[in-house]
Amino acid sequence: MSDVEYSDDDYYDDEDMYDGTQDDADDDGMDMDNEDFQIDAGPKRKPYETEHESLSQAEVERLMRREIEQTRNILGTDESVAGLLLRHMSWNKERLIEQYMDNPSKLTDAAGITIPEPPSPASAAPVRSRSSRPSSKPLPHKRPSPSKKDEPFVCPICFDDAPGLETSGLDCNHQYCIGCWTAYLSSKIRDEGEHFIRCMAEGCSIVAPDCFVHASLLRDEPETWPRFKELLARHYVSCNPSLKFCPHPGCTNTVSCPGASSKSSLLSIVPTVSCGARGIPGQEKGPDSITVAREHKFCFGCPIDSDHRPVICNVAKMWMKKCADDSETANWIKSNTKECPKCNSTIEKNGGCNHMTCKKCKNEFCWVCMGPWSDHGTSWYSCNRYEEKAGIEARDAQSRSRASLERYLHYYNRWANHEQSAKLSLELYKKTEKKMEEMQITSSLTWIEVQFMKKAVEEADKCRETLKWTYAMAYYLCRGNHKELFEDNQRDLEHAVEELSELLEQPIESDTIPTLRQKVTDKTVYVSKRNEIVLDDTANGFLEGRWKWNVHVDGFDDPDPADLAF
Amino acid sequence: MDARLRRVNKEISDCKADTSSGIQIELIDDSPFHLLGTFPGPEGTAYEGGTFKVDINIPDSYPFTPVKMKFITKVYHPNVSSASGAICLDILKDAWSPVLTLKSTLISLQSLLCSPEPNDPQDAEVAKHYVTSKTGFEETARYWTKVYAGAKDNIGVGKTAGGEDQIAIAGLEKAHVDQFEALGFPREQVIDVLRRLNYRGKNVSQISEDRIVEELLK
Numbered sequence: 030m031s032d033v034e035y036s037d038d039d040y041y042d043d044e045d046m047y048d049g050t051q052d053d054a055d056d057d058g059m060d061m062d063n064e065d066f067q068i069d070a071g072p073k074r075k076p077y078e079t080e081h082e083s084l085s086q087a088e089v090e091r092l093m094r095r096e097i098e099q100t101r102n103i104l105g106t107d108e109s110v111a112g113l114l115l116r117h118m119s120w121n122k123e124r125l126i127e128q129y130m131d132n133p134s135k136l137t138d139a140a141g142i143t144i145p146e147p148p149s150p151a152s153a154a155p156v157r158s159r160s161s162r163p164s165s166k167p168l169p170h171k172r173p174s175p176s177k178k179d180e181p182f183v184c185p186i187c188f189d190d191a192p193g194l195e196t197s198g199l200d201c202n203h204q205y206c207i208g209c210w211t212a213y214l215s216s217k218i219r220d221e222g223e224h225f226i227r228c229m230a231e232g233c234s235i236v237a238p239d240c241f242v243h244a245s246l247l248r249d250e251p252e253t254w255p256r257f258k259e260l261l262a263r264h265y266v267s268c269n270p271s272l273k274f275c276p277h278p279g280c281t282n283t284v285s286c287p288g289a290s291s292k293s294s295l296l297s298i299v300p301t302v303s304c305g306a307r308g309i310p311g312q313e314k315g316p317d318s319i320t321v322a323r324e325h326k327f328c329f330g331c332p333i334d335s336d337h338r339p340v341i342c343n344v345a346k347m348w349m350k351k352c353a354d355d356s357e358t359a360n361w362i363k364s365n366t367k368e369c370p371k372c373n374s375t376i377e378k379n380g381g382c383n384h385m386t387c388k389k390c391k392n393e394f395c396w397v398c399m400g401p402w403s404d405h406g407t408s409w410y411s412c413n414r415y416e417e418k419a420g421i422e423a424r425d426a427q428s429r430s431r432a433s434l435e436r437y438l439h440y441y442n443r444w445a446n447h448e449q450s451a452k453l454s455l456e457l458y459k460k461t462e463k464k465m466e467e468m469q470i471t472s473s474l475t476w477i478e479v480q481f482m483k484k485a486v487e488e489a490d491k492c493r494e495t496l497k498w499t500y501a502m503a504y505y506l507c508r509g510n511h512k513e514l515f516e517d518n519q520r521d522l523e524h525a526v527e528e529l530s531e532l533l534e535q536p537i538e539s540d541t542i543p544t545l546r547q548k549v550t551d552k553t554v555y556v557s558k559r560n561e562i563v564l565d566d567t568a569n570g571f572l573e574g575r576w577k578w579n580v581h582v583d584g585f586d587d588p589d590p591a592d593l594a595f
Numbered sequence: 596m597d598a599r600l601r602r603v604n605k606e607i608s609d610c611k612a613d614t615s616s617g618i619q620i621e622l623i624d625d626s627p628f629h630l631l632g633t634f635p636g637p638e639g640t641a642y643e644g645g646t647f648k649v650d651i652n653i654p655d656s657y658p659f660t661p662v663k664m665k666f667i668t669k670v671y672h673p674n675v676s677s678a679s680g681a682i683c684l685d686i687l688k689d690a691w692s693p694v695l696t697l698k699s700t701l702i703s704l705q706s707l708l709c710s711p712e713p714n715d716p717q718d719a720e721v722a723k724h725y726v727t728s729k730t731g732f733e734e735t736a737r738y739w740t741k742v743y744a745g746a747k748d749n750i751g752v753g754k755t756a757g758g759e760d761q762i763a764i765a766g767l768e769k770a771h772v773d774q775f776e777a778l779g780f781p782r783e784q785v786i787d788v789l790r791r792l793n794y795r796g797k798n799v800s801q802i803s804e805d806r807i808v809e810e811l812l813k
Contacts, residue, residue: 185694188602209598209659212656213659229693231695
């Protein structure tokens with residue numbers, strides 16, 4: 030049979046394609062570099078970087094094929110069955126083999142496969158012809174005439190009874206016309222994102238093998254086949270802990286990062302990865318070319334789709350949750366409420382006298398001095414007991430609780446400020462692009478020479494991202510020398526970034542351009558170094574176990590009671 | 596011809612030809628993809644004697660995606676929303692198969708009325724009523740069947756039970772009934788109106804007191 034040869038061709042095609050895309054990506058990377066900025070020279074990995082590799086879809090498919098091939102050899106089944114079994118078992122080869130050896134028919138039943146018995150007519154065709162690769166061979170089980178020869182065939186779905194209607198079916202032999210199969214598969218793939226598609230008959234559990242899907246889509250819906258292949262690749266990626274699909278819209282790349290595949294590894298590293306692509310596919314040449322061509326950075330360890338270095342996933346998640354729950358509410362609470370001195374319930378006084386009765390614990394107290402109401406005797410409505418001991422204690426408790434709120438807001442406001450600035454940086458990008466054009470006109474600088482502006486904006490943006498997350502980290506770090514050093518680094522970086530941002534906002538005059546260029550270039554290098562110091566230091570700190578938290582963080586020792594922040 | 600149109604036409608004519616099941620499918624407007632289904636309440640249940648109307652919307656990708664159905668007739672059933680008529684049934688979602696037809700789906704709805712699934716409820720309040728007092732639930736379901744689905748009054752609603760029990764059977768709160776009774780309306784009428792409006796659980800906050808008084812004054 031020629032099928033095998035065909036498949037091999039296809040294999041090499043894929044490889045060529047893969048190589049092509051890689052080259053493109055490399056070229057893009059080269060464009061971004063500039064002679065002025067050789068800070069990152071050298072292939073040596075920094076402590077805050079995580080080794081990872083970007084894979085194209087074709088490359089992922091190759092990995093899948095390798096696994097299918099291995100499984101097929103061990104189980105002695107054909108490729109299609111091996112593929113369906115692996116998908117059914119979420120690509121867990123070890124468990125698959127174990128269960129298959131234990132009871133093969135049980136497993137194949139559950140996976141929606143019926144293995145044809147050797148004497149049955151279904152296996153008359155060579156096993157090899159069932160391939161998971163695209164092939165142009167005719168539909169399996171195609172029947173030019175219906176099974177019952179005396180009655181004309183009527184498709185039970187569309188009620189078409191045209192003579193010579195082409196029908197097909199899976200191993201279960203439920204026959205439907207080809208048009209219905211195409212429409213059904215396409216609807217499952219396109220609308221439901223399903224790759225494990227069962228027979229159309231009610232309650233039938235047989236799953237359509239890839240070759241059947243391909244053959245059914247080939248004629249009328251060839252554009253749905255790539256979508257199906259993408260779904261298969263996505264499923265494989267989602268089952269493999271050392272792979273992650275790039276979350277950026279329209280991107281089909283996958284990142285392989287075995288170093289961050291276990292939960293425990295995430296306690297000491299922040300696996301920020303990049304799939305190598307930039308911008309949104311198909312929009313690279315838009316008018317806002319700088320703005321859309323952002324690198325596809327994301328965190329391999331958690332769902333945050335940006336760079337949350339230097340803080341580890343657990344803490345970043347904790348912070349995000351706290352912000353989502355608290356920030357706005359906290360502001361309001363701070364200005365409008367007090368806590369019950371006994372049970373610490375938060376109380377809003379919305380009118381009435383100063384004699385408060387806590388709804389929760391029924392404690393009676395004075396709103397003015399926070400002392401117990403029983404001490405007030407008959408001097409209602411005007412508290413003259415300001416110096417009472419109980420009142421002072423209650424106010425102390427109150428101020429402690431306020432202080433923790435203040436403390437949170439201190440970090441939150443700075444965090445939010447950098448987030449806001451990062452959003453505004455889109456504006457800054459556009460402005461900078463305009464300035465770069467201006468510069469080329471007003472000075473003798475060439476396009477290549479004005480790239481320093483763009484590089485500076487990118488660097489500032491990157492550092493703000495780091496700064497933003499240093500505030501989340503600082504909020505949870507427990508007091509001590511380490512934290513002080515951390516905050517010193519943070520302050521130096523922040524200071525440098527603000528200076529750079531100021532330079533970027535300056536108006537351009539033709540006679541000052543050379544000085545400005547020098548200043549911006551120097552500052553960019555300095556900022557970049559400061560950023561590296563922060564990232565280096567924190568990353569090393571995680572590896573050395575230097576960082577201690579003031580709250581419980583999953584995977585770390587509980588903090589000393591003395592270090593508790595709250 | 597469009598396969599979807601051919602299929603729907605065939606389904607409608609098949610249904611017309613079959614008179615034994617009592618299931619009917621009619622056009623609502625000019626579109627053959629917006630239909631009205633009708634079926635009789637299953638015998639031996641609280642829905643017996645009622646005629647239930649179902650709004651049928653046929654999506655573009657029918658029959659490969661499930662048909663959209665909801666009750667037009669108000670139904671007191673754990674798997675049917677008492678407010679919107681939305682239906683919780685597996686074959687209308689992921690268990691759909693293209694070989695199922697409008698008629699077979701309507702038959703499934705009919706059998707859903709026979710066998711409620713209170714553990715997978717569409718209407719939590721009704722499901723709670725079903726679980727706490729099956730007889731009370733059936734009373735109300737029968738009452739709704741009479742009021743909304745046009746069943747003949749063959750079971751004396753609320754005439755047998757005493758005052759307190761009547762409230763419990765209707766699945767209402769005594770305080771609510773007392774509240775409107777205090778306004779001078781007869782107790783039976785208050786229970787009648789409150790159960791018809793499904794004045795329980797979180798519905799209480801959604802139905803204004805004026806609305807109830809309005810109903811009581813009718």
